[in-house]
Amino acid sequence: MDTDIQVNKKKMKYRALTIFLFVAFPAFAQKTVQADSNLVKGFFFDGIRYKINENYIKAVESFNKVVSLDPRQADAYYEIASLDYRQNKLQESEFALKKAMELNSNNIWYWKLCAELYKRKGDMPGLVQVLERLIVMEPDVDAYYFDRCNALAISGNVSGALKAYDELEKKFGVSVESSRGRKRLSQEKKSRTAEHEAGEVIADHPEDIKSYLYASNLLQKDGKKSEALDMLKKAKALDPSSLEVDLAMVDYYVAEGQISSAGNILKELVAAHQDDPRLFAMYGDLLYKQGDAKEALTQYLKSLQLSEQIYVVWEQVLNIYLSQKDFKRAIEIGSAAVSVYPNQAVLYYYLAFAQHREDQYAAALENIATAEELAAGEQELLASVEDVYALVLMNLAKFDLSETKIQKALLLNPAKKMLYLEHYGDILALKGNKEKAVDLWKQARDLGSKSEKLKQKINEKRYFK
Secondary structure: OOOOOOOOOOOOOOOOOOOOOOOOOOOOOOOOOOOOHHHHHHHHHHHHHHHHOOOHHHHHHHHHHHHHHOOOOHHHHHHHHHHHHHOOOHHHHHHHHHHHHHHOOOOHHHHHHHHHHHHHHOOHHHHHHHHHHHHHHOOOOHHHHHHHHHHHHHOOOHHHHHHHHHHHHHHHOOOHHHHHHHHHHHHHHHHOOHHHHHHHHHHHOOOOHHHHHHHHHHHHHOOOHHHHHHHHHHHHHHOOOOHHHHHHHHHHHHHOOOHHHHHHHHHHHHHHOOOOHHHHHHHHHHHHHOOOHHHHHHHHHHHHHHOOOOHHHHHHHHHHHHHOOOHHHHHHHHHHHHHHOOOOHHHHHHHHHHHHHOOOHHHHHHHHHHHHHHOOOOHHHHHHHHHHHHHHHHHOOOHHHHHHHHHHHHHHOHHHHHHHHHHHHHHHHHHOOHHHHHHHHHHHHHOOOOOHHHHHHHHHOOOOO
């Protein structure tokens, strides 16, 4: 492969940790689209109508059509996030909500939904940050201050929680609730143990599986591995069919490095829930982490057949096809991916790379230009985009512009200097400056490149495709 492919690869009391084993996805800039405003409004109101009638799948489809036509529609992303949250699709919800907040960071309803999302996920550090923003936006709402104290306490930051109580009481005065919370924290700071807190949680809610899930996570963090697993087994006994418990078990085994045990659970889950694309995606991701890209691809494709709305699956499928050098399939999947997510730089980058490898330079040029536009602000990704851009232009014999692009890549990401210097040499060799080309190839070699093709270029003083 003649260039680098960038692969974009975290607790709330009484709530379980539901894992998402996917790679992290970056927030790219939005692509400007000239949209038919009447069509956009029509799809938006269709979504609202479906939402009111509780037809959430059709509602999400309508709102996705809105953002496909006009990626600047923050309210549509918010509606998607809200609908995904209602269906407990927390990863998808967070992805859409971040899009909405990128476009409009001052809409308080977006921040309120984000707070609820992080509560459900059990992401206490994230929740604290959101609550601090809400406090700035609505400084006279005492509930935000109390929630911040609780989130800090749950995350184990007792001193931070006590300081938060200081701020609360300074603004609103001392209350029964704040005194009780402060007293509880002071006691915890002195002598509270994970076992003690876990026991209290279970005692308070002995029939609630979330109590056991929270207690398990608490014990696992404290290094009480067998005790944590016992809590999960008790939760399983309370509700043998609970998907939430099964996913918590997967979370536990992954954290403990027992990947095969986690895989066995996910294998059973996908067999029992053939209509849930999230489970196929999670199983695929686990298989991929185990090095079984072939079987992972099978699971990812099943996920895509069920739903096109799990963005990271598109990325993983493209990544596997490119790694396998199956560029024809990468072009097919990449073309479908950008039709569903027309505002993601990395998808256009993958697509352009595959087209470049299949000598489809005109199409590659169009898509890499779009990737460059969307990747603004994503320095490492943009460097890779400029690299591929340079290679496409080189193959179109536009050497001066190609040289400009590879120089940008070198400036943006010096860590890839070895690769980019080789490509720079390729451009100069085809441009006719063989002496300078050989010098750059030697610099790439001296930086550690073991490429046999590079050695051949240096020895024969000419470019090889």
